[in-house]
Every structure is written in C-alpha cells, then in structure tokens.
Amino acid sequence: MALERTFSIIKPDATERNLTGAVNAKIEEAGLRIVAQKRIQMTRGQAETFYAVHKERPFFGELVDFMISAPVVVQVLEGENAITKYRDVMGATNPEQAAEGTIRKAFAKSIGENSVHGSDAAETAAMEIAQFFSGNEIVG
Ligand code: CMP
Numbered sequence: 001m002a003l004e005r006t007f008s009i010i011k012p013d014a015t016e017r018n019l020t021g022a023v024n025a026k027i028e029e030a031g032l033r034i035v036a037q038k039r040i041q042m043t044r045g046q047a048e049t050f051y052a053v054h055k056e057r058p059f060f061g062e063l064v065d066f067m068i069s070a071p072v073v074v075q076v077l078e079g080e081n082a083i084t085k086y087r088d089v090m091g092a093t094n095p096e097q098a099a100e101g102t103i104r105k106a107f108a109k110s111i112g113e114n115s116v117h118g119s120d121a122a123e124t125a126a127m128e129i130a131q132f133f134s135g136n137e138i139v140g
Helices: 012-016 020-029 044-050 060-067 082-090 103-107 122-132
Strands: 003-010 033-040 072-080 116-118
Touching (some): 003 020, 020 072, 020 103
16 A cells, blocks of 8 residues: 555634644544644635635635634645545545544534545645645655
8 A cells, every 4th residue: 555645724613623633633543644734824815726626616705714714724644545544534524424433523513614624636635735835844
C-alpha cells in the first residue's frame, strides 16, 4: 500500500466550539499523521477558489460565508490510503447519515456546518494542499 497525503480543514463550527484537539485525536487514532497544520482566517477569495467546483450549486454563497465566519485549521494528513481513510473517519457529508464513531457523527451540526473537509481524490488532494502549504511547511 502506498503512503499518501490528503488535505483536511477543521471548519468554523468546530474551531468555535474548541474542538480542534478532539478532531485531531480522532485523526491520530485512525493512524493518520498530521504532517502540517495551521490555524488561519480564510479570505473570501481563498474560500471561493477552494470551493470553485461548487460555484453553481445553490448553497455556494452560504458555504463561502460559513467558511470565513471564524478561523479554520488547515492540515496535511499522511498515512496508508490517507484519502479514503480520512473520508471514512470523517463520515458522511450529512451528519444524520454519518456512522457511529466518525467525526461528523460526533461533532457536525448540519450538512453545511459539518466540522471537517477532506479531499476526495489524489488529484484534488495535491491541488488543495498546494493552495495552502508550501513544500517546506510539510514535515513528514
Ligand atoms: P465539504 O466536504 O467541505 O465539500 C463541500 C461542502 O459543501 C460540504 O462539505 C458541505 O459542508 C457543503 N454542502 C454540501 N451540501 C450542502 C447543502 N445541501 N447545504 C449546505 N452546504 C452543503
């Protein structure tokens, strides 16, 4: 199996409730290593670029407003099959459908305020990591 990297965001609903450590504990319990991490206030431009793939969706404006409503923690996670593994640990986008033990089951408030983001594929992971981190900020 290949060592892989994925991009993660701990979203405003989680940072506001002081859940960064609790989310990180679930990430680490799953065997993923946090190899880069920073707390930032996302700008509107950064959020619009990050979610550009959703710009025609009816919830796009709400999503961008939410992502800039409070600080977020951006992360790079490393591990065997990190992309799939993190999506499993996050749980379904809608917390009502998320499995027991997942981050979203434990912490998410709604489909919009769903505590975490994780990349959906290797190509997206590389693009998302590059938007927020330079190579020397990632220490595996
Ligand atoms: P994320 O994994 O960050 O990718 C896109 C985000 O859009 C998703 O998590 C949700 O937070 C958000 N989203 C998806 N569907 C809806 C919806 N119906 N209403 C509001 N936000 C949504």
